């Protein structure tokens with residue numbers, strides 16, 4: 001008789017849309033990525049949109065915005081994160097930094113992956129600036145990224161990439177690494193609370 005295989009519960013992934021600009025492209029990229037992730041049975045998804053979370057700009061003031069509270073709850077519940085970020089002036093948007101800075105334990109001992117977009121660099125300079133920020137927050141960043149260079153004309157009307165094979169393969173690699181770390185760190189946090 002073979003032992004029954006115990007299916008691990010799916011990894012809860014919060015996909016964070018980092019831009020808030022009027023006419024932003026971020027939601028197009030995020031929708032494409034969440035469709036790829038939703039094809040898997042080892043993840044469940046939440047979306048945290050920084051545009052829907054009004055954050056206090058003065059630290060220590062109460063965040064009484066319902067969108068901010070909802071974002072906080074989703075970050076706390078997540079086992080793993082995917083940050084969808086553009087590149088602004090060789091870095092990432094200030095609104096995203098505000099969301100990151102106004103949370104702490106929500107990031108601890110969890111993995112963070114990046115889907116970036118922008119001009120010639122495909123947002124990679126934004127990603128490299130985010131890595132040390134998340135290290136400071138006791139998070140683990142995932143090596144492989146999805147990076148879209150000048151993506152504005154790459155999507156069709158249904159929101160799919162016209163020539164998406166490389167990006168789809170990159171998303172699979174990213175999610176394979178993210179779910180490995182997500183499961184490993186979820187088990188570790190359950191066995192022993194993380195003492196930061």
Ligand SMILES: Cc1cc2nc3c(=O)[nH]c(=O)nc-3n(C[C@H](O)[C@H](O)[C@H](O)COP(=O)(O)O)c2cc1C
Pocket residue numbers: 019020021023024025026027086087088089090091117118119120121122123
């Ligand atoms: C203020 C600002 C600064 C930008 N700086 C860069 C940059 O340094 N490098 C780059 O490749 N693209 C840069 N871009 C292009 C953005 O990455 C691109 O417009 C992207 O779509 C912005 O994301 P969003 O549409 O979600 O706001 C910049 C755009 C803005 C609005």
